[in-house]
Amino acid sequence: MQRDDYLPKEAEIIEVIQETGSNLNIKTFHLRLKGNEKVFDFEPGQFLMLTVYGVGEAPFGLASSPSDKDKIVISVKETGKVTAALHELTVGDEVGLRGPYGNSFPVEEHKEQELVFISGGIGLAPLRSAIDYVLDPGNRENYGRVQMLQAFRSPEDMLYDYDQPRWEETTNTELKYTIDKPCEEWEHCVGFPHNLIKDEIECLTSGIKYYVCGPPIMIKSVINELLDIGVKPEDIITTLEMRMSCGLGKCGKCNIGPHYVCKDGPVFSYQELLEMPDEY
Amino acid sequence: MRVKKLNSAELIGLLEELFKEYRIIAPFKVEQGRLTRVLYREIRSKTEIPSVYLKELPETTPKNFILPRDERLGDERNSDNLDFNQDKAKLFFGVRSCDLAAIDLFDDVFLEDDYQDPFYESRRNNNLFIGYGNQNLPPNNFQKELEIEYFDHRLAPLYLYEDIDARGRDHYYLMIKTDSDLPDQIKEYINNLEEGKIDKLEKLLSDWENKFANETSFEIKNKLPFPEGQVFAEVDWDKPTVSCIGCGVCTYYCPTCFCFDFFWEDRTKSRAWDSCMFSLFTEHASGHNPREEQHQRWRQRLLHKFSYHPQNFEGKPGCVGCGRCIYKCPVNLDIRKVINEVDNTLTEGGQASAER
Numbered sequence: 001m002q003r004d005d006y007l008p009k010e011a012e013i014i015e016v017i018q019e020t021g022s023n024l025n026i027k028t029f030h031l032r033l034k035g036n037e038k039v040f041d042f043e044p045g046q047f048l049m050l051t052v053y054g055v056g057e058a059p060f061g062l063a064s065s066p067s068d069k070d071k072i073v074i075s076v077k078e079t080g081k082v083t084a085a086l087h088e089l090t091v092g093d094e095v096g097l098r099g100p101y102g103n104s105f106p107v108e109e110h111k112e113q114e115l116v117f118i119s120g121g122i123g124l125a126p127l128r129s130a131i132d133y134v135l136d137p138g139n140r141e142n143y144g145r146v147q148m149l150q151a152f153r154s155p156e157d158m159l160y161d162y163d164q165p166r167w168e169e170t171t172n173t174e175l176k177y178t179i180d181k182p183c184e185e186w187e188h189c190v191g192f193p194h195n196l197i198k199d200e201i202e203c204l205t206s207g208i209k210y211y212v213c214g215p216p217i218m219i220k221s222v223i224n225e226l227l228d229i230g231v232k233p234e235d236i237i238t239t240l241e242m243r244m245s246c247g248l249g250k251c252g253k254c255n256i257g258p259h260y261v262c263k264d265g266p267v268f269s270y271q272e273l274l275e276m277p278d279e280y
Numbered sequence: 281m282r283v284k285k286l287n288s289a290e291l292i293g294l295l296e297e298l299f300k301e302y303r304i305i306a307p308f309k310v311e312q313g314r315l316t317r318v319l320y321r322e323i324r325s326k327t328e329i330p331s332v333y334l335k336e337l338p339e340t341t342p343k344n345f346i347l348p349r350d351e352r353l354g355d356e357r358n359s360d361n362l363d364f365n366q367d368k369a370k371l372f373f374g375v376r377s378c379d380l381a382a383i384d385l386f387d388d389v390f391l392e393d394d395y396q397d398p399f400y401e402s403r404r405n406n407n408l409f410i411g412y413g414n415q416n417l418p419p420n421n422f423q424k425e426l427e428i429e430y431f432d433h434r435l436a437p438l439y440l441y442e443d444i445d446a447r448g449r450d451h452y453y454l455m456i457k458t459d460s461d462l463p464d465q466i467k468e469y470i471n472n473l474e475e476g477k478i479d480k481l482e483k484l485l486s487d488w489e490n491k492f493a494n495e496t497s498f499e500i501k502n503k504l505p506f507p508e509g510q511v512f513a514e515v516d517w518d519k520p521t522v523s524c525i526g527c528g529v530c531t532y533y534c535p536t537c538f539c540f541d542f543f544w545e546d547r548t549k550s551r552a553w554d555s556c557m558f559s560l561f562t563e564h565a566s567g568h569n570p571r572e573e574q575h576q577r578w579r580q581r582l583l584h585k586f587s588y589h590p591q592n593f594e595g596k597p598g599c600v601g602c603g604r605c606i607y608k609c610p611v612n613l614d615i616r617k618v619i620n621e622v623d624n625t626l627t628e629g630g631q632a633s634a635e636r
Contacts, residue, residue, distance in 0.1 A: 080566070251542075
């Protein structure tokens, strides 16, 4: 993919997966660039700009492991104009793609460490690129124990049920699920993730990194809880969302202080966020 | 460096020679209903040349031609008709040093190493600038506080000075720093003009500068970049900006505001200017908005120009002090007063960054 251009390349939707249950608001799209069998190189945590022609363009976090060279994967919650139009599209339809953009999760730096992934709802999508990368058989032995706490509103809102058996069966990996309110036939945790961290995750304070992604309020409460436990701000990693047009640090929209989320982020450690103005 | 002296007829003659070789963009006085405005536009025929109007600061700047207010990105690449595919170089005539500094700033942003904007680059190719100055300081101008010289800029190889009170060949001075890029017949036209004395011009310009010094008292007391964390948190942003109605005029007339948005019409992607003074600039699809209030948007505009931009570009301010935003503001909100507020907060807090 040509990096130096505001104009997207044409891509085709090759599969659409309805992720969530009755409310139908999250879909996962598998895409392929036209004329390209292989997926462009990217790193976990990066994002792309997707165009629904005639409607608009928006950033989406890449949701697959970079080692998957067959397809580009994004998960999309129907929220605004572009996502609503995208949800109307189906296999064979064309969209525009450009990217990948932004920095990435520091998974290379975090080799030999234990990792904890805490997600809320669609916030699991960008984390999935790091989870699948770390749990990839080719990489698994480079990392210590992996613990995951995945929070959803209800069982109907769960994402990636097709990944769960694989994740659960990977060695030295623990996966827990929680929903906001109790409901019948639910055998996992109940409650907001920040209230469950102490009991459900073995929270070490060294040799371990915490990746947190979800709605802003969830990120903030989880981080507060981790700090309370004694986790260092530099050991907490999150990824931010911002309205953006270009993805290249030019259009001026996604800045927090002197940093552009599209270029200097979207991945920041909590230590970095502490040093930035509180405007996100 | 050489100086030539011109009367009005000789200046028109020079422009006529230039018109043969260049597409000339120059300021004109334009009647719009009851308003008379000075705007940059392209000279379409030789007969328009005597109407070029230099004396007042134009309301618009060359920005409109380098990063147009709206442009179709797809078309530009594919059509032979459009602007930057034309053979002739563009000459921006009569440009003030503050507006030249603004183009420098755009180059920093759009041509920086990590990503060179191909659309900007195409329009910016083959540009020639002829600078301009006279003895009237444009209203609200504070470029000197941003260390921008009044009567010279490195982007302009030629500079025209107009002594409005003088007659005949004492009316215009043309400073030629280099003419190596000019076509031969223009070099020849310039060579045939009456030679002027450099020291006499320098004396004139220094008299004008001294006059300007008495006409502006505004000072930026703290060194740029303003310390972002302290200024963000400690300044009472609501107080100096409460009258802002969020119209965005300041950003549309600003020669350094470069923020933009994309729009799609079928397969055509367009770019248009956008403004941090609008709530939609940052509103997420979810409804969350990092800048809900107008004073937060003002904080962004001021800190972008006086803290974030200088941090990202070797200390260079993101404002050139042209004064247009002050002149155009419908509620007389003066950016200099907001800067004063920042200065006062930094000084009162006892943690002022090194004073200038």
